[in-house]
Amino acid sequence: MQAAELPLAGVVVLDFSQFLAGPVAALRLADLGARVIKIERPVTGEIGRTLAFAGRWADEDTVSFHAMNRNKEAVVADLKDPGELEQVKSLVARADVLIHNFRPGVMERLGLDYESARALNPGLVYAAASGYGADGPWASRPGQDLLAQSVSGLTWVNGGDRPVTVGLSLADHLLSCHLAEGVTALLVRKLRTGRGGLIETSLLEGMLDLQSTLLTAHLNKSAPDPADTLTPHSLYPTADGYLAIAPTRRDNLIQALVNNSASAPAAGPAGSESWVAEQLLAAGTAYWLEVLGEVGIECAPLRTLDELIASPEFAAIEMTQTVERPPAEPGGESLRLTTTRSPIRIDGKVLRNHRAAPRLGAQGRLHNGADPLAEAGPVDE
Amino acid sequence: MQAAELPLAGVVVLDFSQFLAGPVAALRLADLGARVIKIERPVTGEIGRTLAFAGRWADEDTVSFHAMNRNKEAVVADLKDPGELEQVKSLVARADVLIHNFRPGVMERLGLDYESARALNPGLVYAAASGYGADGPWASRPGQDLLAQSVSGLTWVNGGDRPVTVGLSLADHLLSCHLAEGVTALLVRKLRTGRGGLIETSLLEGMLDLQSTLLTAHLNKSAPDPADTLTPHSLYPTADGYLAIAPTRRDNLIQALVNNSASAPAAGPAGSESWVAEQLLAAGTAYWLEVLGEVGIECAPLRTLDELIASPEFAAIEMTQTVERPPAEPGGESLRLTTTRSPIRIDGKVLRNHRAAPRLGAQGRLHNGADPLAEAGPVDE
Numbered sequence: 113m114q115a116a117e118l119p120l121a122g123v124v125v126l127d128f129s130q131f132l133a134g135p136v137a138a139l140r141l142a143d144l145g146a147r148v149i150k151i152e153r154p155v156t157g158e159i160g161r162t163l164a165f166a167g168r169w170a171d172e173d174t175v176s177f178h179a180m181n182r183n184k185e186a187v188v189a190d191l192k193d194p195g196e197l198e199q200v201k202s203l204v205a206r207a208d209v210l211i212h213n214f215r216p217g218v219m220e221r222l223g224l225d226y227e228s229a230r231a232l233n234p235g236l237v238y239a240a241a242s243g244y245g246a247d248g249p250w251a252s253r254p255g256q257d258l259l260a261q262s263v264s265g266l267t268w269v270n271g272g273d274r275p276v277t278v279g280l281s282l283a284d285h286l287l288s289c290h291l292a293e294g295v296t297a298l299l300v301r302k303l304r305t306g307r308g309g310l311i312e313t314s315l316l317e318g319m320l321d322l323q324s325t326l327l328t329a330h331l332n333k334s335a336p337d338p339a340d341t342l343t344p345h346s347l348y349p350t351a352d353g354y355l356a357i358a359p360t361r362r363d364n365l366i367q368a369l370v371n372n373s374a375s376a377p378a379a380g381p382a383g384s385e386s387w388v389a390e391q392l393l394a395a396g397t398a399y400w401l402e403v404l405g406e407v408g409i410e411c412a413p414l415r416t417l418d419e420l421i422a423s424p425e426f427a428a429i430e431m432t433q434t435v436e437r438p439p440a441e442p443g444g445e446s447l448r449l450t451t452t453r454s455p456i457r458i459d460g461k462v463l464r465n466h467r468a469a470p471r472l473g474a475q476g477r478l479h480n481g482a483d484p485l486a487e488a489g490p491v492d493e
Numbered sequence: 494m495q496a497a498e499l500p501l502a503g504v505v506v507l508d509f510s511q512f513l514a515g516p517v518a519a520l521r522l523a524d525l526g527a528r529v530i531k532i533e534r535p536v537t538g539e540i541g542r543t544l545a546f547a548g549r550w551a552d553e554d555t556v557s558f559h560a561m562n563r564n565k566e567a568v569v570a571d572l573k574d575p576g577e578l579e580q581v582k583s584l585v586a587r588a589d590v591l592i593h594n595f596r597p598g599v600m601e602r603l604g605l606d607y608e609s610a611r612a613l614n615p616g617l618v619y620a621a622a623s624g625y626g627a628d629g630p631w632a633s634r635p636g637q638d639l640l641a642q643s644v645s646g647l648t649w650v651n652g653g654d655r656p657v658t659v660g661l662s663l664a665d666h667l668l669s670c671h672l673a674e675g676v677t678a679l680l681v682r683k684l685r686t687g688r689g690g691l692i693e694t695s696l697l698e699g700m701l702d703l704q705s706t707l708l709t710a711h712l713n714k715s716a717p718d719p720a721d722t723l724t725p726h727s728l729y730p731t732a733d734g735y736l737a738i739a740p741t742r743r744d745n746l747i748q749a750l751v752n753n754s755a756s757a758p759a760a761g762p763a764g765s766e767s768w769v770a771e772q773l774l775a776a777g778t779a780y781w782l783e784v785l786g787e788v789g790i791e792c793a794p795l796r797t798l799d800e801l802i803a804s805p806e807f808a809a810i811e812m813t814q815t816v817e818r819p820p821a822e823p824g825g826e827s828l829r830l831t832t833t834r835s836p837i838r839i840d841g842k843v844l845r846n847h848r849a850a851p852r853l854g855a856q857g858r859l860h861n862g863a864d865p866l867a868e869a870g871p872v873d874e
Contacts, residue, residue, distance in 0.1 A: 118682075119675075119678035119679050119681055119682040119690070120678055120681060120682075121682075121685075122685075123681075140674065144674075144675075144678045145678075168710050170713065175706065175709055175710050175713065176706040176709075178709065179705045179706045179708075179709040180705070180706070244806070244810065245809070245810050247809065248806060248809030248810060249805055249806050249809055250806045250809070250810075253793075254739065254791040256739040256791050257739075258737050258738075258739050258740075258793075259737055259739055259791060259792070259793035261737075262728070262735075262737035262793045262794070262795045262796070263793050263794065263795075263796050263801060263806075264796070264798075264801060265796055265797055265798030265799075265800070265801045266661075267728065267737075267795055268795070268797045268798065275728050275735055275795050276657060276728075277728060277737075278659055278663075280647075280703060280704065280707070282659075282663075282703070285667075285703055286666075286667075286670070286836075289667070289670035289671070289674065290670070290836045290837055292674055293521065293525075293670065293673055293674045293677060293837065294500075294525075294837040294839065296674060296677040296678050296681060297500035297501055297525045297526075297677050297837075297839075298500050298839070299681050300500055300501060300504075300677060300680050300681055300684065301499075301500040301501075301502075303681065303684040303685065304502075304503075304684065309500070309839060309840050310838075310839070310840050310841055311837060311838065311839060312837075312838040312841070313836050313837050313838065314810075314836075316810055316812075317810060317812060317836035317837075318836050320810070320812045320833060320836065321833060321835070321836040322661060322663070322666055323661065323798065324560045324561075324832065324833040325556065325557040325560045325561070326661070326798060327560075327798065327802070327812075327813075327832070327833050328556055328557075328559065328560040328830065328831070328832040328833065329549050329556050330798055330799060330802060331802065331813060331831040331832070332551065332556065332830055332831055332832075347643070347648065347656050347657075347658060354643075354656055356639050356640055356642075356643035356648075356658075357639075358635065358637040358638075358639050358640055359639075410635040410637050410640060411640070412634075412639075412640035412643045412644050413643070413644065414643045414644075414648055414649070414656050415643070415644050415645070415646055416646055416649045417645075417646030417649065417704065417707060417708065417711055418646075418711060419646070420644060420645060420646045421708070421711060421712065424630055425625070425629060425630050425631045425644075428626070428628065428629030428630055428631070429625065429626050429629060429631075429695075429697055429698060429701070431697075431698060431701045431708075432708075432712060449709065449713055450709070450712040450713055451705065451708070451709040451712070451713075452701060452702060452705040452708050452709065454702070455667075455671045455694050455695075455698035455699050455701065455702040456671055456674065456675040456678075456692060456693075456694050456698075457691075457692065457693040457694065458675065458678075458679070458690060458691070458692055459690050459691050460691055460693070
């Protein structure tokens with residue numbers, strides 16, 4: 113897709129945020145065509161460059177940093193240096209979007225809080241991400257994914273009789289979605305009215321939004337209907353693996369198991385949960401996929417990530433792309449990485465860009481009058 | 494917030510989709526100010542009205558339907574009736590956004606596929622949600638949340654040594670976010686160029702996006718760094734509950750446990766995982782929150798949803814709102830429900846609206862020249 117055809121072409125985003133939700137929100141905007149410039153501290157850059165996720169590295173940055181920061185630019189600025197801070201403010205005055213996830217008070221001390229930034233640039237869309245909101249008793253608590261999952265109730269929903277966390281940064285991931293959506297919606301209003309605005313969201317709000325139906329049931333103390341005949345979401349062991357069965361009418365499932373029984377008559381009462389489990393254990397996953405699928409019971413095999421990657425279905429969805437980082441020194445080797453792309457297709461095309469995550473300060477340091485916005489952004493594919 | 498100030502004020506969305514991702518995507522747009530009109534089949538309406546989630550009901554619709562469909566309008570149309578289909582096409586010709594999640598072929602047969610709809614309305618933003626994309630070997634498979642989780646590899650990531658599903662419709666929820674983001678980004682392009690466009694995404698793409706870092710590590714076969722010294726995400730039993738400890742340097746954690754030991758000298762080697770667990774089991778959650786928090790180790794209590802709801806922190810985040818559905822007959826009683834709000838704050842304000850989910854056909858049936866767009870939408874709060 114031509115760069116000018118991308119939905120957010122021409123939008124300039126300054127990203128002050130660190131691992132994880134802010135950079136991923138900025139990535140979503142970059143994938144849709146925005147020009148994203150990371151503003152990082154000298155020497156170490158944002159914490160995501162070195163915070164090892166499963167301990168993996170590529171070319172001096174973590175693999176997770178690469179996955180979250182492809183297709184961006186990077187400048188270095190010491191926000192404690194008055195001259196460099198002034199240059200940052202000059203960028204803010206000309207940008208469309210600012211993203212940060214500093215703790216309360218940091219942007220105020222820098223003179224880059226919403227009101228101050230709005231004075232510099234009335235058209236600025238200002239996005240602030242936090243753990244638990246800007247006010248309230250939790251405002252100063254560490255906004256960390258596991259902690260947000262833990263206080264939100266989700267670990268009990270997930271595990272049933274014992275608490276289980278989702279083994280991924282789910283709260284951060286959801287926050288990245290809501291940040292990107294809020295920014296994009298305010299860009300719509302900016303085009304309509306010329307005005308910028310403030311979007312705020314947090315880990316906790318994203319976790320509560322995820323549990324909206326459960327919360328609504330709890331808040332209204334509505335009782336379950338005893339006539340409910342859907343089976344729960346269930347994963348069953350089979351003779352050679354696992355089978356996932358989507359919610360279905362229990363009598364349909366029982367009839368299908370009776371008709372296709374692969375085991376001796378069961379000891380327990382027909383139709384009990386243990387009877388269902390015993391039936392399914394008596395044949396392989398492929399058998400059940402076929403015979404249950406034939407009668408319209410929706411089911412699927414359980415795949416590991418590596419099994420999925422090896423499948424033709426994975427190739428068909430075109431979810432990967434190769435990004436390239438030029439060598440640090442002339443004559444060196446480029447780094448090539450295979451990573452994912454945006455989950456969104458626009459006008460029938462997947463959104464791909466070959467640019468890898470930038471080295472720290474790839475677009476220079478903000479001193480001596482350096483001005484990344486004086487140059488056109490890199491040409492997209 | 495005044496309705497005209499909402500970011501998507503003036504945007505008209507026609508939603509043909511059914512439970513779950515499409516209606517939730519439309520809800521996100523409604524929360525941001527769009528006018529959403531559900532187009533439903535006669536008699537039963539969309540399947541979400543009757544598909545019981547935990548079997549709960551309120552005023553003839555499920556609680557989950559209420560949670561997902563507040564702040565919308567609803568018209569009924571029989572798409573198999575040529576006259577009513579023509580009236581639907583007349584709405585499509587004047588709308589800004591169309592959302593559907595029909596299986597491949599359905600919209601083509603109705604003459605409402607993207608190319609046909611674009612011919613009616615070149616400015617239309619057309620959003621199509623699916624299970625596994627429009628093409629490929631899985632295109633015709635049932636797009637269902639548990640199945641998408643199961644084939645995506647997530648159940649193994651989540652459970653570790655045994656597969657565990659996330660006990661919520663996570664794949665659908667993520668799809669709703671990506672649908673809303675793609676639509677909103679195309680509204681930006683529409684304002685800039687006048688042109689509409691097509692946004693497509695799927696359950697599987699959302700699940701892969703969630704696992705982007707893991708996928709990138711697998712795809713590049715990068716090895717873990719043995720020097721990795723962060724503790725994993727962990728939930729530990731304490732004397733009176735559970736404690737969540739965010740990733741932290743293991744030597745810091747061990748030192749803090751030694752300094753604040755509440756147990757007799759442990760049997761196992763100091764610093765082993767079982768030693769850590771034994772230390773934590775010897776005192777209550779509140780004790781560990783205090784002493785570990787003092788030395789900067791981020792931790793949190795595990796709360797159930799009901800414990801969270803009862804907390805002052807839950808009140809502080811203002812995540813709830815009350816919606817009201819007028820009585821079906823004059824003199825009847827209104828239904829009042831407490832539910833969640835958008836996780837996004839705009840210009841410092843939470844987004845609230847008192848309108849409950851509409852009854853089936855609340856805005857009438859599309860025959861005899863009925864035209865919901867001839868009337869202004871309801872006035873928002």
